Amino acid sequence: MTKVLFVCLGNICRSPTADAVFSGLAKQLGREDIQVDSCGTGDWHIGYPPDQRAAEEAKKRGYDMSHLRARQFKADDLDAFDYVFAMDSKNLADMNVGQNHSAQVGLFLEMFDGPGGDVPDPYYEGGFDHVFDLIEAQSKRILSNI
Ligand code: 4NP
Secondary structure, X not given: OEEEEEEEOOOOOHHHHHHHXXXXXXXXXXXXXXXXXXXXXXXXXXXXXXXXXHXXXXXXXXXXXXXXXXXXXXXXXXXXXXXEEEOOHHHHHHOOOOOOOOOEEEEHHHHHHOOOOOOOOHHHHOOHHHHXXXXXXXXXXXXXXX
């Protein structure tokens, strides 16, 4: 099994989007060897389902987020997963990644020669359509490399 974790701030917008999109694309590719999860560095939304705006955009694009519930990132995740992808640079900094962990950790959009930069936080500003576009394209790139 290859285990992949997506990390954002609240675990209700960007990382559950990546969770649902990456899982959906992996399934389409017949990649039953891939397991996906997501979490947030913050604790405000623990136990909550994804943001309604993300869930609606997911449905439009044929992905299902309805089973997802927010949980908080923990240091053990850096050993429990093979890949840990942060959605923005603050999320990456907030994970306090040290030296002694087994996961490959990095900024989601930078991996495997992606476009780089942050996935913008859509919670206050909106822009879920653009967030989904970025996540779909980069998920395809990652899936062709792992
Ligand atoms: P996410 O978005 O990190 O993509 O899940 C956010 C969700 C909630 C908050 C901020 C960002 N918040 O401040 O509550």
